[in-house]
Amino acid sequence: MTQPAKPARTAASSQRLKMRRELAAAAMELFATKGYEETTVDEIAAAAGVARRTFFRHFRSKEEAIFPDHDDTLERARAVLDAAPAHENPLDTVCQGIKEVMRMYAASPAVSVERYRLTREVPALREREIASVARYERLFTRYLLGHFDEAAHHDGDDDPLLAEVAASAVVTAHNHVLRRWLRGGAVGDVEAQLDRAFAIVRQTFGTGFGASRTDGTAPAAPAARTSERGEVLVTVARTDTPLEEIMRSIELTLRRA
Template sequence: MDDVTVVTQRLQTRRDLTTAAVRLFTERGYDETTVDQIAAAAGVARRTFFRYYQSKDDVIFPDHDDTAAQVAAVLDEAGEDEDPLQVICRGIWQVMRMYVADAELSVTRYHLLRQVPALREHEKAVVSRYERLLARYLLERAERETAQGSHTVDRPLLAEVSAAAVVAAHNHVLRQWLRSGGQSDVEAELEHALSLVRAGLANFSVDAGAQQPETLVVTVAHTGRTPSEAVAAVRAALASQK
């Protein structure tokens, strides 16, 4: 059996376990469903279940590990000359594609999560890793630029705020799509949402807090003074500001 076949079979087994779990949770209830029942419904042994998932909570979210790796790859492969906001927006697209790839499962799972608080909390913990990935990328970019001469103590804050904004936009569009039963134009809506975020963050990015050189503004007005008197007045005013 070649490696491709093995990987395909593993992915199918993961998906079969997830499909079985979602169906049983919906039909019987989350608390009433056991790991043994999920494994039996998927046609595998109990020990096979635990080779793929640590608990029945994890089985609901089969693709997040792979998707997180894909997001990390997008960030790692980005060029140093690319706009960091564009890069993290490209990264968050990987998450949306994961949900859209199996719309029926995603919609069914969405309705299930609304009914089971434990799963909803588990989802929040799982999804938060994307925000951490994006924030870490922004901060690492900022630190590399700091090493080249620029500096700001605000960059950790700005990195987290920017990452949170991008993830919030994604989650807003995702919820709208799930509520529509997977029928809305999610690609256009996400691109629109991210464009709004990029515009809003244009002057509030990981570079926005960089210390800028002081700017001297000179105002010229008709005062009736001679040029030498005006120069003396400017010098006196500047001296008073030191």
């Protein structure tokens, strides 16, 4: 009897997101033509063809209406983390998770460019954007902290610091690429640009995080490990380890040599 309830919830969620986007579109158009300060919630609701109370069922304020997709995108990012394969480097997983944010912006380039312009001009919107970014950072920090490789750092007190700094680095790299892309009119392959930025983050923070923990306490063995023996490098890897991860292990060891 509980099975049929799932599609209903999905349909309701889709309808809710559709209304949020319609309200956001009405708000952005009014902000652009009339000005943010001069636009009222009543005007936004009227432009979207709904009552004032409907607006407040979806948003707490008019500045919140400019970001209708963040709640849904945060859940998609969380789903990426939850579905990550056991052998995947957690930092790679986080990079994949935040790509959901980039895809949200890339899905509507013209809207995203206008939104970026508005957030630069209106302090209240910029503060709302900063608050949204902080939610992603907290999600990624918790995930990385749960996958910290204790064998890579002898001082356990470093765990929260490295997790928070690495999560912040991923978000900062994403935001840097996103802003550059939006300033350029949302032209070009933004995911390729993002992958180049993530390569820098991996080189800096790629060690210290192990694969998923198998018993809740000890980290699983890394998928690939390279050690230096005299003038020879020896790499040990599982057969299912991606070639990219093996090459990164070798590169990191060469850098330390």
